[in-house]
Structures are given as C-alpha cells and as structure tokens.
Amino acid sequence: MYRLYIRRCSSTFFHQYTAKNEPVLEYRRNSNELKQVQKVLDEYKSKVTRVPCIIDGKEFWTEDIQKQVLPFDHKHVLAEYCYADKSLLEKAIERAVKNQPKWDLMPIEQRANIFLKAADLASDLKWRSHLVATTMLGQGKTVFQAEIDAACELIDFWRFNVQHLASAMTYQPISTGDSDNNYQYRGLEGFVAAISPFNFTAIGGHLASAPALMGNTVLWKPSDTATLSNYIVYKILEEAGLPPGIIQFVPSKGVDFGKTITQSPDLAAITFTGSTTTFKTLWKWVAENLDNYRTFPRLIGECGGKNFHLIHPSADLTTVINGTIRSAFEYSGQKCSACSRVYLPRSLSNKFYSQMQNIIKNELRIDTPLKFDTFTSAVIDRNSFNRIRTSIDFARTSPATKILVGGEYDDSVGFYVKPTLIETTDPKNKLMREEIFGPVVTIYVYDDQKFDETVDLVNDTTNYALTGSIFCQDKTILEKTRERLIHTAGNLYLNDKSTGSVVNQQPFGGARLSGTNDKAGGPHYLLRFTSPLTVKNMKEPLKTFKHVSME
Ligand SMILES: NC(=O)c1ccc[n+]([C@@H]2O[C@H](COP(=O)([O-])OP(=O)(O)OC[C@H]3O[C@@H](n4cnc5c(N)ncnc54)[C@H](O)[C@@H]3O)[C@@H](O)[C@H]2O)c1
Numbered sequence: 001m002y003r004l005y006i007r008r009c010s011s012t013f014f015h016q017y018t019a020k021n022e023p024v025l026e027y028r029r030n031s032n033e034l035k036q037v038q039k040v041l042d043e044y045k046s047k048v049t050r051v052p053c054i055i056d057g058k059e060f061w062t063e064d065i066q067k068q069v070l071p072f073d074h075k076h077v078l079a080e081y082c083y084a085d086k087s088l089l090e091k092a093i094e095r096a097v098k099n100q101p102k103w104d105l106m107p108i109e110q111r112a113n114i115f116l117k118a119a120d121l122a123s124d125l126k127w128r129s130h131l132v133a134t135t136m137l138g139q140g141k142t143v144f145q146a147e148i149d150a151a152c153e154l155i156d157f158w159r160f161n162v163q164h165l166a167s168a169m170t171y172q173p174i175s176t177g178d179s180d181n182n183y184q185y186r187g188l189e190g191f192v193a194a195i196s197p198f199n200f201t202a203i204g205g206h207l208a209s210a211p212a213l214m215g216n217t218v219l220w221k222p223s224d225t226a227t228l229s230n231y232i233v234y235k236i237l238e239e240a241g242l243p244p245g246i247i248q249f250v251p252s253k254g255v256d257f258g259k260t261i262t263q264s265p266d267l268a269a270i271t272f273t274g275s276t277t278t279f280k281t282l283w284k285w286v287a288e289n290l291d292n293y294r295t296f297p298r299l300i301g302e303c304g305g306k307n308f309h310l311i312h313p314s315a316d317l318t319t320v321i322n323g324t325i326r327s328a329f330e331y332s333g334q335k336c337s338a339c340s341r342v343y344l345p346r347s348l349s350n351k352f353y354s355q356m357q358n359i360i361k362n363e364l365r366i367d368t369p370l371k372f373d374t375f376t377s378a379v380i381d382r383n384s385f386n387r388i389r390t391s392i393d394f395a396r397t398s399p400a401t402k403i404l405v406g407g408e409y410d411d412s413v414g415f416y417v418k419p420t421l422i423e424t425t426d427p428k429n430k431l432m433r434e435e436i437f438g439p440v441v442t443i444y445v446y447d448d449q450k451f452d453e454t455v456d457l458v459n460d461t462t463n464y465a466l467t468g469s470i471f472c473q474d475k476t477i478l479e480k481t482r483e484r485l486i487h488t489a490g491n492l493y494l495n496d497k498s499t500g501s502v503v504n505q506q507p508f509g510g511a512r513l514s515g516t517n518d519k520a521g522g523p524h525y526l527l528r529f530t531s532p533l534t535v536k537n538m539k540e541p542l543k544t545f546k547h548v549s550m551e
C-alpha cells in the first residue's frame, strides 16, 4: 500500500494516469454487494444518524436542528443535522481563506493522490454500500439508480478529474533563446462556494472536490434532502487524507448560505447545481456586491431543463417506448435530463399510447426502493410533491390538455406520484415550457408532413437547453435535424433516451438558461477553478534600453 502511494505521488504516475469508468455492480439476488447493502440499509434504518457541520475538521452544532426523512415514508427520521448560522458560516469562510495558500502549494501530484485514494475507497464494498444505502434511503433511489450515481459517477468524477488535470498540465508555453517560459495552475485566492442539489450524490461530491483538486478551499452546502449521503462522501475524503479545512461541510438554509457567501469580499467562485431560479438569485446577489470583491467571482451553474424526445415517423418505436419510459420515469423524473416533452407523429400515436399505457399501468412497480423490483419510488419532499400535483391538477382542468394515464398522487405515507402521460393540443402550453421535475410527460402530436415546423417548435418553445433526443432512422433527416437543433441542448442524443450521461463519455451540461455549460466530467471543467500564472524568466541581463533599429 505504502509503495503504491509513493508510486502514485510520483510525477510519472500522475502524468501517465489514465482513468477507466467504474464498472456498475448488478445487485443480483444473493450477490455480495446486495447482502452488504442490505446490512447497511438495516443499520441506518434502525437509528437516527447525527450529521454535524465540520469546519477545519472539527464538529460544530447549532441549535437549529433539522431532520432528514425517508421520502417514501416521511414519518421515519433518517438523520438529524443542524443549520450553520451566519456566524458559523463566516468562521468557515475565514478559516478556508487562511488555509488556501498552503493547500495550493502542496504538489499537485499529492493533491491528486488524495482523490484517487477516495475513489478506491468508494469503489470498495465497505464504503460503497454506505454511499448506496444512504442515497436509497435519503433520496429515495432504487439500488440501481443509487449505484450509478453515488458509487460509479462519483468514483468516475474523482478519477477522470485527475486524468484531465494531468492532461491540462502537458501544455507549456514556448521558451526561447532569451527566456524560459512557464505556465502554472494556481487555485483561486479566497474561497469557493459549492452548492449542490438533492438528486445526485455524485454531483455534491464533485462540486466540492473539483475545486479542491485545483488548489482551492471550499465551503460545501449540501442539499437538505441529501445531507446524509453527502456526509458519507465527506467522510470518505477525510479517510483518503484530505486535510482538515480544505472542504468545510456546512449544511445551512439556502438563503443564509447564499447571502453570507455573496457578501464576503473573499468569494472567488460559486459552483452551483440546481434550479435556474436559484442560480439567477445567486447571480443577482453577486452583482449587488460587485464593488466589494477582491476579484471577479466565477459563476458556474448547471441548472434546469425541459428535455425533449423528438420522434420522426421513421423512428424505431420499441427504442422510443423503452427510452421514454426510462428517461421520463426512472427516479421519478427527478434527473435534470429527464424527458418531459415529447413530439410524436400522428402515424405512431396509437401504438405509442397503447404500449406506454400498458407498461405504466401493468409493469412499473411504484413502491419503496427497499423492495428490489421497484421501478421508481416517491418524489423527494413535500414541496416537490405539491409542485407536481399543481401541474397535474392544471392538466386535469385546462381545455388544451388531457391526462392519458396516471395523474394519481398520495402523500399519506410517502410523497408518491404515479407516472403520468399528458397530451396537449397546444405546443406552447406551459406544460411544454416549464420544468416540473417529477414523473410527468407532456406529448404534442404533430401531423407527419409537418416534421419541419415541429423541429422549429422544439427549438422555440422554451429557453431551457439541457438535453434532447432525436429518434429517426433516416440518416439524412437525422443529420439535418441535428444541425437545426444545435443550440437546443448541451447534450444531444440520437436514437437514445435523454438521460444517463456517463463521465468522460458524455461530458454533461446545458446551454441557454440550463446553465453555463462547463461540462462536468469533461476536460475543461477544472479550468474554471484555476487562475493560471505565466512566468517569464530571462536568461541574460538586459544590456541596453535601445532597440537595434535605433542603432
Ligand atoms: N444541469 C445539471 O447538471 C443539473 C443536475 C442536477 C440537478 N439540476 C437541477 O436542479 C434542480 C433540482 O435540484 P434542487 O431542487 O436541489 O434545486 P434547488 O435550486 O432548489 O436547490 C439547489 C441547492 O441550492 C440551495 N439553495 C436554494 N436557495 C438558495 C439560495 N437562495 N442561496 C443559496 N443556495 C440556495 C438548496 O438548498 C440546494 O442546496 C432541477 O432544476 C434540476 O434540473 C441540474
């Protein structure tokens, strides 16, 4: 182990490091991974875990105690945590700013090694089962959804970021006979605020750790409803050797955190993933404080979507049906990339409707994720449940919309919403424009000969541009449509569903109001968290001020 560590810290190992995507475990009956997860699930279910704020490696508690419950059984308290108040947040900022220069001076190879070690720890069943179990319980994911998120995607982020950094460092400017020129990646002066959403444990871990890898210190505000799984991520980083005070783990009320960080002169960057509305609020608060900063804070935001499936009459219907079921309803439509508007040619509509209705009514088990044949479970919390319910009620009463299947909801035990298909006769209906973030899909049926106009509709209907899919077997039309939809998505899929991006296979992020499109998991993301220094070092003394033309 020690020898491996030395090898990893070496410059050669770092510069030649090539990551591989973490294999997805299958959790078949009687498999080791399933037994282990079951054991850990039982442990967490039988207790209330206490999650502190952590600043400089020390635990802090305030009197503002919050509870994280199971979304599928909301009377069951999973964890207790406290909100950091303004003074605790200011302490976290002050310490982070003090810690940054020393951390930035640590050789990059050593910093990278900590994240590679964290990836190895997360890959091992011991920690992996905690990541998966707390994501299942706290965020209501099935075991498969928890595995691809909290284990595989997190591990991939940690490993591929190291590879991307090593590859970025291969660039050096040209040195000449007169001067040696050098290009160096520095962290940002001040601190970085990482604000993460509830729906992906991996995103939380990534938002906090990518800036840290680049020599920054970070205040990490997890989402209330992902506190426990995010705390596990923090514990893994701690065990991997992340020194105290590099990531300050500070659960807090969104508005308190947002106000406090944007009012600090030391704010160097915000890395945010969540709704477009919250990101706009943060951007405005930064603008209000612009005269108070030591630097221009970088604003990195990955936001909402209104993701489309555009189906051409030549599409393979089986692919369309399976892809739409998975994209729209896996994790109850709570992936930012989930399909929520469908453009369907009239010639395919009868078959599409009957097959979708049959699957939704007879084949999708909507239940606790602790039963392993559950397809999807409850939505995350009461706010979300109410928002989705409002959209369904709108569809029920509006003259331009009709519920085809689903539309039932029940919050008596958990926040359950049945997968719902809605048809609209108005392609610009608000259900085709606004993000709902639940298991609700709205369909607009177009006349087959109006495919061209429909492509314009896909482009013009909403300002979101996160993901989208074109299903079409005619290669010429597929290519032409893809060109016409170039700005409608940051991630465009051809004959595939709009979800399921994999780190470094489909670097992820949206355009337009879906975010700043810095592509998490891709080679350029890390560059948002560095302020490079160019050094020119003269080899010879400067003997005269005169240019040769003056002689
Ligand atoms: N584009 C992407 O990569 C991506 C990935 C995941 C989720 N999302 C989007 O995230 C949203 C769902 O996540 P959510 O419900 O957690 O989003 P959200 O905007 O409600 O919350 C995100 C985070 O911001 C915090 N927050 C809320 N108000 C704040 C404020 N005023 N100041 C500072 N922080 C504040 C929340 O507590 C949470 O930690 C959806 O819109 C989804 O599309 C996008």
Ligand SMILES: N[C@@H](CCC=O)C(=O)O
Pocket (backbone or CB within 6 Å): 199, 200, 334, 335, 336, 337, 498, 499, 500, 501, 502, 508
């Ligand atoms: N990487 C995810 C999207 C993350 C947003 O929630 C996917 O493509 O399914």
